[in-house]
Amino acid sequence: MRLVIATCSVDYAGRLSAHLPLATRLLMLKADGSLLVHSDGGSYKPLNWMSPPCTLSVMEPDDDQRAAGITEVWRVTQAKTADMLIVAVHEILSDTAHELGVDPGLQKDGVEAHLQKLLAEQIELLGDGHTLVRREYMTAIGPVDILARDGAGGAVAVELKRKANIDAVEQLTRYLELMNRDPALSPVRGILAAQSIAPQARTLAEDRGIEVLLLDYEAMKGVESRIPTLF
Structure with a gap:
């Protein structure tokens, strides 16, 4: 799992459109390819996300984007629907990766x-x-x-x-x-x-x-x- 704290804006394009303005957020990239965008609130629920199967492409910003302070652009594309989650990264404050291994799954007590x-x-x-x-x-x-x-x-x-x-x-x-x-x-x-x-x-x-x-x-x-x- 890769955990990135970044100042960014996020746009979702596809069957519906959504926009998250510039702010500092947690970007969570999981081994299954999914990307989740979290704020420091809202409990477990992400602000936006892309579920697998999907692919992540990291691109250099164009001249206009660079002039706006964007350092890199993440494009996450859903394989089945072609929906896209576009993250415009301005600054990365922290970038760490962790190998979590195979999860045994939730074991409920009292079943x-x-x-x-x-x-x-x-x-x-x-x-x-x-x-x-x-x-x-x-x-x-x-x-x-x-x-x-x-x-x-x-x-x-x-x-x-x-x-x-x-x-x-x-x-x-x-x-x-x-x-x-x-x-x-x-x-x-x-x-x-x-x-x-x-x-x-x-x-x-x-x-x-x-x-x-x-x-x-x-x-x-x-x-x-x-x-x-x-x-």
């Missing part, structure tokens, strides 16, 4: 995979006597997040969501219909487990005999002592 792992490890949160059979129990229409047995040996299918809505209830209903056709499992009880559950989803679940489990992710990680409540 459904984390909830599944924690609930499998704390299967007793489903109720006393529950034991884990397996995670990702495969059915003909996809995997059920958790298959467990209750204290009486009955099968329990658990569908996990961060935010459960009516679609989650419908999904678990379809799993239960299939699983209850298997004599080795039937009868199968359903539990919808989530960090938050829409009122309509709760009503539909209760109408279909599906239990609802509210999960406290922080408590499950051991950060707090609150215990999820089974309704």
Whole structure:
């Protein structure tokens, strides 16, 4: 990544036109070819930018531009649309380059995979006597997040969501219909487990005999002592 602090003006030409008058700005050139123009404000959002695929050409100013104080002209051209971002550089105050390497990507905390792992490890949160059979129990229409047995040996299918809505209830209903056709499992009880559950989803679940489990992710990680409540 190349980071340039420069006094410059910026013009965008293409399907729309935009102009940034002369000021000191941060020009961020990324390895993917994109160019972003930032000011010292506006949080993460650039004032203007050109997304890849694009190419950067650095040109000498003509006589009129040089007379206006321009030392070099950056022309960034979008390969697909031919839109152009033109940066007229008057003075470069700082110019640094950094090799950042391959980014592993954003790893979100509290996603459904984390909830599944924690609930499998704390299967007793489903109720006393529950034991884990397996995670990702495969059915003909996809995997059920958790298959467990209750204290009486009955099968329990658990569908996990961060935010459960009516679609989650419908999904678990379809799993239960299939699983209850298997004599080795039937009868199968359903539990919808989530960090938050829409009122309509709760009503539909209760109408279909599906239990609802509210999960406290922080408590499950051991950060707090609150215990999820089974309704």
